[in-house]
Amino acid sequence: MLTALGQSDRAEIRRIDAALARIAAGDYGDCVQCGNPIPDKRLQLLPDTPFCANCSP
Numbered sequence: 025m026l027t028a029l030g031q032s033d034r035a036e037i038r039r040i041d042a043a044l045a046r047i048a049a050g051d052y053g054d055c056v057q058c059g060n061p062i063p064d065k066r067l068q069l070l071p072d073t074p075f076c077a078n079c080s081p
């Protein structure tokens with residue numbers, strides 16, 4: 025099953041893993057770049073983003 029996953033799927037799993045780690049650490053919802061809170065509307069759209077709109081690459 026895992027071998028059927030494409031590269032983009034694995035990247036997505038890594039992003040979700042990182043988001044889960046931030047939830048566990050209590051950092052979820054804060055931008056990792058500037059430390060400002062990420063607006064709820066953006067988190068609903070991109071639940072696994074670690075960046076606010078200003079810092080998004």
Ligand SMILES: [Zn+2]
Binds near residue numbers: 060077079
């Ligand atoms: Zn930011």
